[in-house]
Amino acid sequence: MSGAGRLDLLVIGGGVGGLVTASVAGQLGLRVALVERGDNLGGDCLHFGCVPSKTLIRSAAVAHAARSGAAFGIPSSLGSVDLGAVSDRIQEVIATIQKHDDPERFRGYGIDVRFGEARFVDPHTVEVAGERLSARRFVIATGSRPAVPPIAGLDQLPFWTNETVFNQRELPGRLGVIGGGPIGLELAQAFQRLGSQVTVLEAAPRILAREDAELTDLLEARLRLEGLEVRTGARISEARSAGEALALDVADGDNVETRSFDALLVATGRHANVEALNLEAAGVRTAKGLIAVDRRMRTSQRHIFACGDCTGPYPFTHAAEYQAGVVIANVVFRLPKRANYRVIPWVTYTAPELAHVGLTEATAAEQGIGVKVLRFRFSDVDRALTDGETDGMMKLIVRRGRILGASILGPHAGELIHEVVLAMQAGVKLSALSGAVHAYPTLAQVHRRTANTLYAESLYSARTKTLVRWLQRLIP
Incomplete structure (x- = not known):
């Protein structure tokens, strides 16, 4: 030109x-x-990522709810799931959003x-x-x-990735998921809820390595309760065909075990x-x-x-x-704006969801920052009890009355995290979060209840009790 x-x-x-x-x-x-x-x-998010995965997760949640009615006093039953019909719905949602692009x-x-x-x-x-x-x-x-890991023989097998999984029409009886990160766990739980028997194979010592370890342990326990097999520290040495099945040699220490699956999903990063x-x-x-x-x-x-x-x-x-x-x-505007990643949230959309922003307890320690760690469990939040979703907790990382980070494992954590995001972005003190009136009964009360744990120890201390007794005597 x-x-x-x-x-x-x-x-x-x-x-x-x-x-x-x-x-x-x-x-x-x-x-x-x-x-x-x-x-x-539209990019990867629309066609192979956020939109189709959350649509699949929603269908899986409906299937799980249909099977779990007895826990809510409702008779329930669910036959086999037609994965083709689920995939059709995924494509319909994509097509609707595609109009904007x-x-x-x-x-x-x-x-x-x-x-x-x-x-x-x-x-x-x-x-x-x-x-x-x-x-x-x-x-x-x-x-x-x-990203596809360099596992011997894997490139010779018809494995799935996030670019192909949402077009599948036959639900596999046994699904092996290589990778225990966000994508792997979200899809693993979804397929387990749809009716597959799913095994997650993660090479690292724990799932979701960048997340708070206390919360990932709770999440892993929940996944196991739903029937998923989760194996950490699992090194795959070879992949091959075994008749109509797909076989993986999985090493755990000095022991090597051959596991067979009807389908494989590779979710080992980007x-x-x-x-x-x-x-x-x-x-x-x-x-x-x-x-x-x-x-x-x-x-x-x-x-x-x-x-x-x-x-x-x-x-x-x-x-x-x-x-x-x-x-x-x-x-466009020639303004020297600079990126600041201090308050970037992210969410793993398992059930319960795991949301995070800012520092974790571990990263604060690594950086030598002295902090207080506040915790509050959803089992003590009334709305979580009414909804029958009590797994998980909120953790706030606090220093000098300011929030430096938060992790939430619980129902709708991806929505709840944004109250903390706004507080951190605006520099709001923890006392303001504690003093804000939260409607009852809502899950959002977890913010106030977690913040209040910072003040509970001093509020009910012997010193405060003595002060209150003197005030009652001095002031009629």
């Missing part, structure tokens, strides 16, 4: 990070092109939407489907894909989509498989920005959206 025809901004990737950036820039009158390597917009909507903003693989030719030019496009600035938002971009030609530096960016989301080339899973450090849709806002501030 000539200088006169050069774009103001070229966005590579049609997931949430790319769509947010392109739509804002286009609506503000910049000359923008959006390039997506796939067949449609219709390419014509973005073309209506003046954005040149193109489909094809984008490849840098030089720092200011990319090639797409044989045509070269030049731009003053670029945003790379190419997302990530499932790998950034950067290889096809030819970043060397653009002079963009990578580190540990990710695009290296500064706090303004700039790469080693100051006119090239990046956001989302291809940069890290948090592979979440809401993190990509937040990073896109930082990019917009810098690219």
Whole structure:
């Protein structure tokens, strides 16, 4: 392109990070092109991640509730589940949301939407489907894909990943899940509730290694009660076909056991989509498989920005959206906004849900920060009792009256965490959280009840009792 025809901004990737950036820039009158390597917009979250997984989890929760009616005084029974019908519902939900990501909507903003693989030719030019496009600035938002572990023979087997699991139509009798992270556990519990016998194989000493260990132990116990087999410290040395089954050799210490499954789901992390971009030609530096960016989301080339899973450090849709806002501030408004990840929440959507923001008890200790750890169990929250969902607790990490972090294992933890997020973002003192009136009976009362544990010891101390007795004598 000539200088006169050069774009103001070229966005590579049609997931949430790319769509947010392109739509804002286009609506503000910049000359923008959006390039997506796939067949449609919406990215991994819409087609293979958040949307289909939560839809599947909801169907699984309905199946679990149908089987569990007796605990609530309701006769219940459930026959076999038609996974094909569940998959059809997943695709219907995706199609409904896909309308918001219709390419014509973005073309209506003046954005040149193109489909094809984008490849840098030089720092200011990319090639797409044989045509070269030049731009003053670029945003790379190419997302990530499932990472497959180097297990001997695994590449010869028809295993599932999050990109294929939601199209399955036959419920496996025995499902092996390789990986005890958020994706693995969410889908493992969902398939167990739908009727499969599920085994989770995690190489690390515990599931959800980045989460609070006290809460992950409680979650693991709940999963086992539902019938899941959870094996930690499990090293898989080989995978192979065994007739119609899929066999894994699983080492536990010096012992090797062969386990057979009807289907395998691999959920062992993510790998950034950067290889096809030819970043060397653009002079963009990578580190540990990710695009290296500064706090303004700039790469080693100051006119090239990046956001989302291809940069890290948090592979979440809401993190990509937040990073896109930082990019917009810098690219569109020329404001030197910097990313701040101090208050980034995340949720594992098991039942009960596990939500987190800020420091954990362990990370505070690692950083040498002296904190108080406050706990309150859902079994002491009246609404949790009425709902029959009493597993879990809330933990607050507090220093000098301020909240530094929180972890919640419990019903609707993904919703409850946001009261803490707002408190941390606004610098609200714990006393304000304790003094806020929470409607009764609600699960949200767990915030006030947890905060109050900080004051209970001093409130009912011998010193306070003495003070109260003197006040009663001195003041009529």
